[in-house]
Amino acid sequence: MTDWQNQLKNAFSSPEYLSQHLDCNPTEIAAVSSRYPLRITPYYLELIKQVGSPLFRQAIPDLQELDDPLGMLDPLAEESLSPVPHLVHRYPDRALFLVSSQCAMYCRFCTRKRKVGKKSMQVSQKSIAAGIQYLKNTPQIREVLISGGDPFLLSDKALEDILQQIKKIQHIKVIRIGSRTPCTLPMRITPELVNMLKKYHPLYINTHFNHPAEITPEAEQACALLADAGIPLGCQTVLLKGINDSVAVLQELLYRLLEVRVRPYYLMQADLTEGTAHFRTDVTTGLALMRGLIGRVSGMAIPTYILDAPGGKGKIPLTPDYILSHQESSLDFISYEGIPCSYPFL
């Protein structure tokens, strides 16, 4: 058995087993995990270190998940935007194809916590075949985003089978994979996996780190293997209250991502997902954080702050407002340091 398979075999998914290794209350954990699944790799548990830490809060079930009367099961209306099960077609030129119901770790703030890791999410040969058929029949789709769950929880062979079928579709020019394994199960990124992936260029991977403590030597090695195979790497970070909602933490995360050749892509405002209210910051906080970063931190490290509109209306960028007034003769604005400036229209 490989190292990553061992990690999954020994993953913590029972409250009792977890409480033998971490100071937590198994009864409370069980109350939450009977509703929203629990899984933590031994690798990630090792990083958690102390109760209540930013990594602890991402991974360990919390009773607050059961106390969210205003949350929505499917805030992005993914189910109604799915022409076939587990394929979401919201934008004209790209589609989101969910090929795995499993993740190495079940993040407590997951937008898809209504289904990811649950028995009700049935990804099967049949659903994958129906997704491929839809992609074949829909020529305006030029990019497929393979996600889940986590596509890298599939075997190399099962994933390659899907990539091969997508590659054969003439109108699909670009493949993007979303995976959190470089963060939660970095040993999954093996030379064999990478050698397989690089046959399917242009292939992009967006990963998901939320805190600088997640960028360990192992994670760095995983990113290096992918980057050395010519796979451009991006990062979708979720803005999380008490975890990364400070300029200092975000700045360090963004700098570290650039160092490991991951280009920050999105900073996502938390969705209105049921069971995640305790993680949500307000938009004012997010905008202030962006203002604290823009100009002070390398432009390459700056992600776009994104709000995914409830009801499946799509993502919109949120940008701090630098414009003071837009006159006939000039644009008046403030600099990143708050200094008033003007750009005359000559």
Ligand SMILES: *Cc1c(COP(=O)(O)O)cnc(C)c1O
């Ligand atoms: C986020 C998302 C995408 C990708 O959007 P980009 O802005 O291209 O990253 C595509 N489809 C769905 C359904 C999505 O939620």
Ligand code: SF4
């Ligand atoms: S890795 Fe992504 S899909 Fe899986 S539980 Fe975490 S946020 Fe959800």
